[in-house]
Amino acid sequence: MSAPLRNDAVFWLASCCALVVLLLFAFAVGKFPIAPGDLLRALFSRLSGTISGLPEAVDTVVWNIRLPRIMAGLVVGAVLAAAGAAYQGMFRNPLVSPDILGVSAGAGLGATLGIYLGLSLVFVQIAAFIGGLAAVACVYYVASLVQRHDPVLVLVLAGVALGTLLGAGISLIKILSDPYTQLPTITFWLLGGLNAVTPDDLAVTAPLMLAGLVPMFLLRWRVNLLGLADDEAATLGIAVDRLRLILVTAATLSTAAAVSLAGIVGWVGLVIPHVARLLVGPDFRRLLPASLLLGAGFLVTTDTLARTVAAIELPLGILTAVVGAPFFLWLLARSGRLS
Amino acid sequence: MSAAIEASGLAFGYRRRPVGTDFSLVIEAGEVLCLLGPNGSGKTTLFKTLLGLLPPQGGTVRILGRALANWTRTAFARHVGYVPQAHAGLFPFRVEDVVLMGRTARIGRFDVPSRHDHQVAAECLAMLGIAHLLKRDYTEISGGERQLALIARALAQEPKLLVMDEPTASLDFGNQIRVLEQIDALRDQGMAVLMSTHQPEHARRVADRIALLDGGRLLAVGLPQDMAAAPRLAALYGVTASAVRACLTGVAARPGARTSSSAPAGPERIERSHAP
Amino acid sequence: MKRRAVLRALSGAPFLRGALPFLTAFSAGASVEASAASTIAAAFGHLPAPESIRRVFAGGPPASTLIAVLAPEKLMGWPWNVSAEARAWLPPAVRDLPQVGRLAGRGSTMSSEILLQLRPDLILDVGTVDATYISSMRRVTEQTGLPCVLMHGGLADYPAQLREAGRMLGVAARGEQLAVWAETTLALAARVRAAVPPGSRPRIYYARGAAGLETGLDGSINMETIECAGGRNVAAETGQRGGIVKVSLEQVFAWNPAVILTQDAEFARRVLVDPLWRPLEAVRTRRVYLAPTRPFGWLDVPPSVNRLIGVRWLLARLYPEHPLVAAAPDLHTSATAFHRLFYGVEPGADALDALLEGPT
Numbered sequence: 001m002s003a004p005l006r007n008d009a010v011f012w013l014a015s016c017c018a019l020v021v022l023l024l025f026a027f028a029v030g031k032f033p034i035a036p037g038d039l040l041r042a043l044f045s046r047l048s049g050t051i052s053g054l055p056e057a058v059d060t061v062v063w064n065i066r067l068p069r070i071m072a073g074l075v076v077g078a079v080l081a082a083a084g085a086a087y088q089g090m091f092r093n094p095l096v097s098p099d100i101l102g103v104s105a106g107a108g109l110g111a112t113l114g115i116y117l118g119l120s121l122v123f124v125q126i127a128a129f130i131g132g133l134a135a136v137a138c139v140y141y142v143a144s145l146v147q148r149h150d151p152v153l154v155l156v157l158a159g160v161a162l163g164t165l166l167g168a169g170i171s172l173i174k175i176l177s178d179p180y181t182q183l184p185t186i187t188f189w190l191l192g193g194l195n196a197v198t199p200d201d202l203a204v205t206a207p208l209m210l211a212g213l214v215p216m217f218l219l220r221w222r223v224n225l226l227g228l229a230d231d232e233a234a235t236l237g238i239a240v241d242r243l244r245l246i247l248v249t250a251a252t253l254s255t256a257a258a259v260s261l262a263g264i265v266g267w268v269g270l271v272i273p274h275v276a277r278l279l280v281g282p283d284f285r286r287l288l289p290a291s292l293l294l295g296a297g298f299l300v301t302t303d304t305l306a307r308t309v310a311a312i313e314l315p316l317g318i319l320t321a322v323v324g325a326p327f328f329l330w331l332l333a334r335s336g337r338l339s
Numbered sequence: 340m341s342a343a344i345e346a347s348g349l350a351f352g353y354r355r356r357p358v359g360t361d362f363s364l365v366i367e368a369g370e371v372l373c374l375l376g377p378n379g380s381g382k383t384t385l386f387k388t389l390l391g392l393l394p395p396q397g398g399t400v401r402i403l404g405r406a407l408a409n410w411t412r413t414a415f416a417r418h419v420g421y422v423p424q425a426h427a428g429l430f431p432f433r434v435e436d437v438v439l440m441g442r443t444a445r446i447g448r449f450d451v452p453s454r455h456d457h458q459v460a461a462e463c464l465a466m467l468g469i470a471h472l473l474k475r476d477y478t479e480i481s482g483g484e485r486q487l488a489l490i491a492r493a494l495a496q497e498p499k500l501l502v503m504d505e506p507t508a509s510l511d512f513g514n515q516i517r518v519l520e521q522i523d524a525l526r527d528q529g530m531a532v533l534m535s536t537h538q539p540e541h542a543r544r545v546a547d548r549i550a551l552l553d554g555g556r557l558l559a560v561g562l563p564q565d566m567a568a569a570p571r572l573a574a575l576y577g578v579t580a581s582a583v584r585a586c587l588t589g590v591a592a593r594p595g596a597r598t599s600s601s602a603p604a605g606p607e608r609i610e611r612s613h614a615p
Numbered sequence: 616m617k618r619r620a621v622l623r624a625l626s627g628a629p630f631l632r633g634a635l636p637f638l639t640a641f642s643a644g645a646s647v648e649a650s651a652a653s654t655i656a657a658a659f660g661h662l663p664a665p666e667s668i669r670r671v672f673a674g675g676p677p678a679s680t681l682i683a684v685l686a687p688e689k690l691m692g693w694p695w696n697v698s699a700e701a702r703a704w705l706p707p708a709v710r711d712l713p714q715v716g717r718l719a720g721r722g723s724t725m726s727s728e729i730l731l732q733l734r735p736d737l738i739l740d741v742g743t744v745d746a747t748y749i750s751s752m753r754r755v756t757e758q759t760g761l762p763c764v765l766m767h768g769g770l771a772d773y774p775a776q777l778r779e780a781g782r783m784l785g786v787a788a789r790g791e792q793l794a795v796w797a798e799t800t801l802a803l804a805a806r807v808r809a810a811v812p813p814g815s816r817p818r819i820y821y822a823r824g825a826a827g828l829e830t831g832l833d834g835s836i837n838m839e840t841i842e843c844a845g846g847r848n849v850a851a852e853t854g855q856r857g858g859i860v861k862v863s864l865e866q867v868f869a870w871n872p873a874v875i876l877t878q879d880a881e882f883a884r885r886v887l888v889d890p891l892w893r894p895l896e897a898v899r900t901r902r903v904y905l906a907p908t909r910p911f912g913w914l915d916v917p918p919s920v921n922r923l924i925g926v927r928w929l930l931a932r933l934y935p936e937h938p939l940v941a942a943a944p945d946l947h948t949s950a951t952a953f954h955r956l957f958y959g960v961e962p963g964a965d966a967l968d969a970l971l972e973g974p975t
Contacts (some may be wrong), residue, residue, distance in 0.1 A: 012648055018510055028494050029867050030861065031865050031868075031869040032865045032866075032869040033869065055894070056893070057871070057894040057895075058827070058867055059894075060866050060868070060890075060891065060893070061865055063888070064891050064892070065863070065864050065865045065868070066865065069863075079951040084454040089430070092429050093429075094429075094430075098876045120825060120881060121798040121825050129363050130744055131341060133356045140584075159446075175724060176724075178695060178696065178916075179676075179695075180676070180915065180916040180917060180918075181823070181835075181916060183857045184823070184824075184829060185825075185829065186822050188829065188861050193861060194862075195828055195861055195863035195864070196826045196828050196863075198891060208928045209437065218448075218764040219448075219449065220451065221443070221446065221450065221452065222435065222443065222448075224432070224718065225440055225443060227428075227429060227430055227432075229423075229426075230442075231387065231390075231392050231423075232421070232423055234391075234392055235390055235392070235415075235416060235419070235420075235421035236416055236441060236444065236492075236496070237412055237415070237417070237444030237496075238412065238443060239412055261858055277430070281431065281432070281433070282430035282431060282432055283432065283433075283436055285451055306864070309867075310855075311853035311854060311855040312832070312853060312855055312857075312861070312862070313860065313861045313863055313866065315861070323543045326381025
């Protein structure tokens, strides 16, 4: 049967409430023990502008450590899911993720190179961001040189090829890197994580991530038409190549910023749009907000688990797969349909 | 009032593979023109060129009085509707959403379909007799219903010219008749229709004029009774005229075929043997 | 070889120390004992007589350090990137040696052919040893016919390592000399540990990486120096054993260490001014210590005999007023003696001062 929740205002309200509850819960747990009373006092005092009288450590943990981390989880999750939804529609394939054009591989290579060269953290992030953008730009340029029937297929093939090449570059640098200092750092970066997010990081990357969402929102109706064959879409009145370029640019901007902040976090861009589609259908007017909500909630949940469940901090990329895959399989079995 | 389509000396084809030359045709408003031609005659390429999807390689094309090059994509979509052959959808959009896609050219770049757009979509579906499919998934309905939905989508564009690529191809007999009647009705409302078909009898039924295309060249244009006459069709498709006649009128052309006055025919025997 | 250990450690596997099967394959002519207390884990191939060993190939960074201090003229190359600044602190014989590949099983960047071309008399590797690694070294011997010796052992085994390796390389007297220095320092550390009960030892967070959010768990080889010098690793409080892990700043806050150690100069500079780290006790009391790294990390990197001076340094930082530490020769003297004895270089007073200065 078709997705049951398409027009359901109750669904949207419930999702938003669930997200808020999740956020509060994420705020309340962590390695640093804070009594619920203290947490409330810290929240009130900041909101009302008074002094909380709590030890400086509590304030720092709540506002400078947990808050940026949770916000980062929200935005990164939302952005990756939205980009995935846009790509799946654009490439007419429910198995596509935002990494398909090589943005994660490019960002990974940029960061790995930065760590290998001993650059400071800020430059590692910048290198990751630029690497991600450059990789997709290369893919787009190469694809534009090929005049073939199906521009979408050419893009995907070029993306896969370049992604593999960049991955080989990453592996090469790993071999050459210092095994005591650089290699662990590179490995942790590639596995993804939000443990090092500072308010400054967020202040710089959040606007970039959100900026990419703006075109996606404005063009949310026209994205639907990209699921048709190029010729068909053109006869319905849209400039297909230009629309695709705008969307890819927007999605890449957001994804590159997200990867530079959180490392390579897979699975969110692939599976969350799926789940959203199962719930609200493929119409991007509804799929976009659904993906944003689900992606944000999913990543905040996973990150909260990553930082509380074990004695040590678990890599985010691994956890998203471990948490996401069984849930997705269960959902699949229930609904009996892929898209 | 300018013609819907005015092609003059048109050469069409792909960059390294020219397909047709010296194609000249005029289609007026309120006229249905059917294109007949064997496979590989260049119909698809011609349609793509007329729709502005392929650049012409020579000659001129004017759509609704304006040269092809002077049309913007969006304006073109507001005046010309294209109905491709029905395809299986990938994502389960609702039929309503599919038809709404036809309204895109009339929706602002950053807007979403309005209540009025939804109304128009519903009306288009009703016109084709498939209003009950409004909320159904496009991927779940039959091939024929999909074709009707695509026709509704083109109508939602509120065009003055309709270009249809084999619109009856996957339809059952009843739906075929409905579509042809719809084309009649549209023509009566002043729509210009250019359609291709592999069914000469459909062309005879609905066309004001028939054009014969082969090898990228326009062989002839004229009234249905002339163009869809057996000898012309036989020459076009490379079969015998008697075979054409037999196909069109339904009389068996096999040597030694029985007629109704002979001994119990095969079908009856089969029928009896099917009795429980 | 270290890389393999690091990779294993990263997956959280417990660090195996000393609980290993000894696999040895001697042929006639080998002159190295293989007792249970030996630091030699395995030896393959026909071991040449000590006097006839002229060229030794180091399989990894810890081995290269060991050979460089014992018999620098016999070292063939550095299996890792030693910076120009570090080389200035090394004996002339090894200062200009080229960088060569590493032998690390599948992670080797050294091909067997090149190894044969170089014609070392012996291949020596030191570090964590497991069955996988032993079998891959056996394979090197089978492929090239060159003798391989694997040695293992942590900080406490360095005197034995220095002696055995010294004997093996034909520099027994030097090995003895260095071993005695090592024993003196380790004995001092042991006495301090005996005098200070575990509960009173300072809780230390060892910050690795430029972000300072990586550290070593209990049992990690990277934390040995700290534990030897009478410090308590805060990460051990998680109860988990393993190698290097990531932590969040919140976790560091929860630990609230008394001392923060690092070998990363940028981090040391930043942590004292970053408002995010300010509420920590270690930062407020300015007990943030930047360990020197010339020629090699004094705490870590590589985890080899270079850490002996790190023990002495850390004792001076953690227990400056303790009678045992105060009675011993001061840090400046010890460091000078160490560099002179182990590396054969005479560090100028200014250079040493600069090295020992904190992150101000």
